[in-house]
Amino acid sequence: MLYVAIKKTFSHFQLDVNFTIQKGVIGILGPSGCGKSLTLQSIAGLQRPDEGVIQLNNHLFFHSDKRIHIPTRHRNVGYMFQHYALFPHLTVYENIAFGLKKWPKKQIQHTVTNMIENIGLKGYENHYPHQLSGGQQQRVALARTLVTQPSILLLDEPFSALDHHTKQAMEQQCFSYLQQHFSGLVLFVTHHLEEAYRLCDELILYDRGRVIQHGKKERVFYEPENVQAANIVGCKNIFSCTFAEKGEQIICYVNGAQLIVPAHKKKSGATYVGIHSHHIRFVDDAIYNAFSFRVIRAVSNVYTYDVTIQTDHFILQASVSEEQWRHMHNKKVYLPPEHLFFLFE
Numbered sequence: 001m002l003y004v005a006i007k008k009t010f011s012h013f014q015l016d017v018n019f020t021i022q023k024g025v026i027g028i029l030g031p032s033g034c035g036k037s038l039t040l041q042s043i044a045g046l047q048r049p050d051e052g053v054i055q056l057n058n059h060l061f062f063h064s065d066k067r068i069h070i071p072t073r074h075r076n077v078g079y080m081f082q083h084y085a086l087f088p089h090l091t092v093y094e095n096i097a098f099g100l101k102k103w104p105k106k107q108i109q110h111t112v113t114n115m116i117e118n119i120g121l122k123g124y125e126n127h128y129p130h131q132l133s134g135g136q137q138q139r140v141a142l143a144r145t146l147v148t149q150p151s152i153l154l155l156d157e158p159f160s161a162l163d164h165h166t167k168q169a170m171e172q173q174c175f176s177y178l179q180q181h182f183s184g185l186v187l188f189v190t191h192h193l194e195e196a197y198r199l200c201d202e203l204i205l206y207d208r209g210r211v212i213q214h215g216k217k218e219r220v221f222y223e224p225e226n227v228q229a230a231n232i233v234g235c236k237n238i239f240s241c242t243f244a245e246k247g248e249q250i251i252c253y254v255n256g257a258q259l260i261v262p263a264h265k266k267k268s269g270a271t272y273v274g275i276h277s278h279h280i281r282f283v284d285d286a287i288y289n290a291f292s293f294r295v296i297r298a299v300s301n302v303y304t305y306d307v308t309i310q311t312d313h314f315i316l317q318a319s320v321s322e323e324q325w326r327h328m329h330n331k332k333v334y335l336p337p338e339h340l341f342f343l344f345e
């Protein structure tokens, strides 16, 4: 269990966050400069908050009222970031063994050899960092972090300096290694939405130094609380609306158009409605939520098209497959009620 409730003020920025996480891989997502790294640095003991509490299991790292601020070396935290430097004059073996100096020699040898095998670098023990690829260096960095058996792992965009292919391979290796060999909490900062969805169990969304939503990843992605949260999880269709309840349904009015939403999705006080671009469908016809449209713009990606379409009432961004793209032109655009969600401002 990790409990974080801290405040830190700089002249131009204020961090004021509060969250508790129990277990698993937790992602922190948010725009640049919203306080993600500052949070990780505070947990690691590299930044001292102005006030608050940080506690990992029974270990109090920081408590401003009690004047407790445990130094980094006594927190048993593994911290890995983008430009994590290996010692250039030490071999792979020596880099990984660096933090174990106080251990018995035999145990060091056993642990480091095992670790090198686990990260797939057997045979590279005597190589120096400059003799390794970026992905291999990052694996050594991860091994060096994990070999000390930290109670929590803090990952601050650790793979973002790698090329796309290496990054994906590293991610997969890293997280399957963690699944098998690491039972502690992992707190993972990323800008990458798909990465966050793939790798994390829970997500914490940040905006301007505050937590704006925290929950299971599916819930955060598919039921964002407010407009800012919807933006962070990549929702491109957000409309100001009013609505009226009618039995099992809600009629939602957007620029004069009516959208039907199931009543259980009601959120009192919400003033926006949203839908993800990949949930938009194209149909021959439907009783409701279907509109004639024209395509304003289409951008071809490797496997999909990002299409901007105009109806009489609103402009929509849809993400469609090549197959859908070929057959959509004589159809109507359809906003499935089950995929619409209400948002607070």
Ligand SMILES: Nc1ncnc2c1ncn2[C@@H]1O[C@H](COP(=O)(O)OP(=O)(O)OP(=O)(O)O)[C@@H](O)[C@H]1O
Pocket: 010, 012, 013, 030, 031, 032, 033, 034, 035, 036, 037, 038, 039
């Ligand atoms: N030591 C410092 N002195 C002054 N301001 C700081 C310091 N450290 C961080 N900040 C400010 O705190 C804010 C949050 O920084 P932080 O590095 O946590 O952002 P971030 O969310 O990790 O951003 P990014 O995604 O771009 O890495 C920024 O405005 C930054 O300038």
